Amino acid sequence: MSNSHLPREILxxxxxxxxxxxxxxxxxxxxxxxxxxxxxKYLFASITFNHADVLEVWKKTFPDPANSPAYHTRSLFVGxxxxxxxxxxxEGGWIRAFSRVVRFELHTHRYHHxxxxxxxFHNFSPALKSLEVINSLPRSRVFNLVCSLPLxxxxxxxxxxxxxxxxxGIDFQPSTPPLLTGTFGLYSGDGTGPIVRRLLDLPGxxxxxxxxxxxxxxxxxxxxxxLVVGCSDTLECFDIRQNPLCTFR
Amino acid sequence: xxRYPTKSVVYVPLVPTPGSSTSLELSFAPACEQxxxxxxxxxxxxxxxxxxxxxxxxxxIAMALQTITSKHRDLQQITIHAPYHRCPSTxxxxxxxxxxGEDGYRQWMDLDSLLVQLLESHAIRTEVVHDAGNGERKSExxxxxxxxxxxxxxxxxxxRCMR
Numbered sequence: 001m002s003n004s005h006l007p008r009e010i011l012x013x014x015x016x017x018x019x020x021x022x023x024x025x026x027x028x029x030x031x032x033x034x035x036x037x038x039x040x041k042y043l044f045a046s047i048t049f050n051h052a053d054v055l056e057v058w059k060k061t062f063p064d065p066a067n068s069p070a071y072h073t074r075s076l077f078v079g080x081x082x083x084x085x086x087x088x089x090x091e092g093g094w095i096r097a098f099s100r101v102v103r104f105e106l107h108t109h110r111y112h113h114x115x116x117x118x119x120x121f122h123n124f125s126p127a128l129k130s131l132e133v134i135n136s137l138p139r140s141r142v143f144n145l146v147c148s149l150p151l152x153x154x155x156x157x158x159x160x161x162x163x164x165x166x167x168x169g170i171d172f173q174p175s176t177p178p179l180l181t182g183t184f185g186l187y188s189g190d191g192t193g194p195i196v197r198r199l200l201d202l203p204g205x206x207x208x209x210x211x212x213x214x215x216x217x218x219x220x221x222x223x224x225x226x227l228v229v230g231c232s233d234t235l236e237c238f239d240i241r242q243n244p245l246c247t248f249r
Numbered sequence: 250x251x252r253y254p255t256k257s258v259v260y261v262p263l264v265p266t267p268g269s270s271t272s273l274e275l276s277f278a279p280a281c282e283q284x285x286x287x288x289x290x291x292x293x294x295x296x297x298x299x300x301x302x303x304x305x306x307x308x309x310i311a312m313a314l315q316t317i318t319s320k321h322r323d324l325q326q327i328t329i330h331a332p333y334h335r336c337p338s339t340x341x342x343x344x345x346x347x348x349x350g351e352d353g354y355r356q357w358m359d360l361d362s363l364l365v366q367l368l369e370s371h372a373i374r375t376e377v378v379h380d381a382g383n384g385e386r387k388s389e390x391x392x393x394x395x396x397x398x399x400x401x402x403x404x405x406x407x408x409r410c411m412r
Contacts, residue, residue, distance in 0.1 A: 232294075
């Protein structure tokens with residue numbers, strides 16, 4: 001289809017209207033090469049790497065990370081961090097191609113491997129504001145990642161079971177501490193204490209406006225109070241759930 | 250520097266605003282000093298509080314609400330999520346009172362009184378939320394929560410379905 005008679009702004013406007021219709025956006029890509037850049041903004045806004053196969057397809061399709069549509073990704077889900085970090089090591093900074101991600105979700109438990117390093121994810125996107133981790137690694141790795149994200153506002157940590165030692169001996173010292181001004185969510189079967197303690201020790205403190213917590217036992221209630229006190233100057237919404245298996249009498 | 254929690258938790262009693270009813274003498278109040286409880290007294294900018302109850306013993310909620318003071322001037326809403334799976338499915342099989350047990354039932358009555366007191370002392374809304382849909386279970390849940398929080402149900406009729 002020729003679009004030489006239509007101004008760029010009109011074409012962009014048409015594509016913008018189709019932002020939530022991926023099939024239509026794909027058809028736009030086939031209609032004209034000149035439509036491709038605008039459609040990429042929406043087609044690649046949310047990317048999921050939940051299996052190694054998906055990662056391989058991406059790498060084959062976009063062999064040059066610098067020119068891949070990763071630049072358009074705003075929301076990134078990684079469910080196979082072992083393979084993603086391997087790709088990053090192979091191609092020298094592959095993860096950093098996703099430099100405009102605002103929301104990042106990381107699951108370490110499905111392909112659990114104690115050697116997974118989260119260092120390649122450190123500040124991979126300077127724009128990152130929300131981080132959600134389902135964690136099975138030493139917590140120090142998660143908190144080193146948190147410390148590397150200066151604009152981080154929202155943090156959610158879910159833990160089913162920690163397989164390794166809580167601390168693996170490395171402390172990342174951030175030049176700029178994370179903002180932590182949005183929502184903090186915590187769901188930990190191992191108790192809230194170990195995570196809250198680390199959170200309260202973060203340089204720069206915590207300034208959350210919302211806490212969304214699950215508690216299991218009486219000890220958790222004390223840590224919940226510690227968390228409330230820690231962000232008492234900013235806290236506006238307090239959302240707490242009693243776990244059905246909790247031990248409170 | 251932040252101080253980590255110790256076994257003793259400071260108990261801050263509810264301070265009524267001028268003109269409001271006097272503090273209630275709740276049956277759990279003495280125990281609050283010994284038991285762990287969530288202390289919200291320092292979080293005076295709180296606007297919304299949501300308590301998701303999964304059991305028929307809401308003492309932990311009442312203990313947390315007791316730490317609300319007259320300094321919580323921004324408080325707008327308290328939401329209680331009903332323990333859907335713990336509420337008896339039919340009134341014939343078991344009443345909420347029997348299901349909760351005497352201790353549990355007394356805790357609900359205490360929570361009910363405390364909520365009323367908070368509503369009178371602070372200009373806030375209270376919601377009791379369940380996820381029973383709109384079928385038969387909805388009326389059962391409303392009835393169940395109505396018997397566990399009778400004053401709130403009678404005066405403010407706050408129950409709604411979250412779906």
